[in-house]
Amino acid sequence: xxxxxxxxxxxxxxxxxxxxxxYVFANGLMALMGTGLPHLGMVQTExxxxxxxxxxxxxxxxxxxxxxxxxxxxxxxxxxxxAIAMVIFAPKLVSG
Numbered sequence: 001x002x003x004x005x006x007x008x009x010x011x012x013x014x015x016x017x018x019x020x021x022x023y024v025f026a027n028g029l030m031a032l033m034g035t036g037l038p039h040l041g042m043v044q045t046e047x048x049x050x051x052x053x054x055x056x057x058x059x060x061x062x063x064x065x066x067x068x069x070x071x072x073x074x075x076x077x078x079x080x081x082x083a084i085a086m087v088i089f090a091p092k093l094v095s096g
Contacts, residue, residue, distance in 0.1 A: 015067070017066075017076055018063050018076070019063065021062070021066060021076050021080050021083065022058075022062040022066060022079075024083040024084070024087070025062050025080075025086075026058050028082070028083040028087040028090070029055045029058055029086060030054070030055035031086060031087055033047060033048075033050060034047055034048040034090070036090070037051070
């Protein structure tokens with residue numbers, strides 16, 4: 001495998017994983033805000049709308065951060081772990 005092909009493959013994998021991690025993080029944030037904010041006194045529909053707005057803002061921010069960072073694997077792994085935790089624990093807020 002040539003150096004150019006290896007570099008292109010690494011860029012492609014970095015973009016693909018940054019897209020997936022950013023999506024899961026934004027989705028987890030939306031779910032957590034949509035289910036958690038009503039417990040703090042916010043109306044359910046407003047909490048969901050706020051969660052969607054914040055999630056849509058956080059997707060490009062996290063994507064750019066993951067792409068721009070020097071420590072790509074550690075940032076991606078950490079954000080993916082946090083995102084999975086948000087997705088797992090958000091439904092538990094609804095059930096009590």
